[in-house]
Amino acid sequence: MSDFNAFYDAIVAVVGTRASGVKVVDDAVSLMLDVSGLNADDRVQIEADVREAAERAGAQSVRIMLTAERITPRLIAVASGKGGVGKSTLSTNLAIAMARAGRSVGLVDADIYGPSQPRLMGVEGVRPEAEGKMMIPVMGAGGVPFLSMGQLVKPGQAVAWRGPMAGNALSQLVDAKWGNVRDIVVDLPPGTGDIQLSMIQKHKPVGAVIISTPQDLALIDAMRAINFFDTAKVPIIGLVENMAGYLCPHCGEMSDPFGSGGAEAAAIELGIPFLGRIPLDIKIRMASDAGTPPALGDGAISDAYAAIAHKVAAWIDLPKDSPA
Known part of the structure; x- marks a missing residue:
């Protein structure tokens, strides 16, 4: 994937600040996804939404690490x-x-x-x-x-x-x-x-x-x-x-x-x-x-x-x- 901004914007549109650590290498995408406060069904859905957004932006593979840890910026x-x-x-x-x-x-x-x-x-x-x-x-x-x-x-x-x-x-x-x-x-x-x-x-x-x-x-x-x-x-x-x-x-x-x-x-x-x-x-x-x-x-x-x-x-x- 050549356009990092296109991917990042697509993800932000879906999950906002829940996505972090976005990395793009060739056509492979990896990121962390904060699922704090979500039940099991919602976690599955939001992960699916992120994968779909990444693939629409041109990703051939998507690696998502789920985290529910509260982060102090x-x-x-x-x-x-x-x-x-x-x-x-x-x-x-x-x-x-x-x-x-x-x-x-x-x-x-x-x-x-x-x-x-x-x-x-x-x-x-x-x-x-x-x-x-x-x-x-x-x-x-x-x-x-x-x-x-x-x-x-x-x-x-x-x-x-x-x-x-x-x-x-x-x-x-x-x-x-x-x-x-x-x-x-x-x-x-x-x-x-x-x-x-x-x-x-x-x-x-x-x-x-x-x-x-x-x-x-x-x-x-x-x-x-x-x-x-x-x-x-x-x-x-x-x-x-x-x-x-x-x-x-x-x-x-x-x-x-x-x-x-x-x-x-x-x-x-x-x-x-x-x-x-x-x-x-x-x-x-x-x-x-x-x-x-x-x-x-x-x-x-x-x-x-x-x-x-x-x-x-x-x-x-x-x-x-x-x-x-």
Whole structure:
């Protein structure tokens, strides 16, 4: 099977977040299927539905491992010391790139005061349903389940909440019905305020990805975010340099309006991994505004996000008693 996305979308349409660990090798498909809360007949039916969906997508063989284990998702914080560095765009494309690599991943837009993920994920105006007191994530671009405060307020409405209310809102997003999602990318608001503190206290991430643009002022703020997570004993997965070089679509000349290599140099100085750089490209802005994140496509930009996702996933999977 050549089209992983076609298969993944077909499965998600049938079972949503119950499917995880999807892998496609040639025409052979394997995945894990969460059957928690289902009786024997329903388990047989849902397994049959998955096989049928896979075969329609072109699978010659389908291997399904059933599991009823309750999974507590691991949180991957994406943070910066300041706004305007492309944190939400990175979070979206990181989650999608990880999903394309076969990981069961979700996305939380924890920027309570400036949520933008509904547009980036192509489901603006779609409200999540609830089961009891737990919200059910909405399926966004690339079959990635996600939740955002932007789904619960009217477009353009200001959210004027004090710290405790914002912290409670974050808990509702994280403590949702995520099914078999194993990893959740959390897009944090800028800075090191109440939202970050609430997350550390109640939902400690396994690690943090720090994003910065190359110029010195952004790096100074990124250092503050790194120090915050160091103090909270949250490991730094690595540093991403965004808006790293602009390729003129007319003349083809490369320029560096925000400088070059600053984040990589800072990572080396701090002794933390440098995860990669994303260029300043109008295609990213256009695709994001259209709700079709560039990580869904092919080409240099998609490859850049995929490379960062690979390094993040490798870090997560590394036994923590092993050297990084």
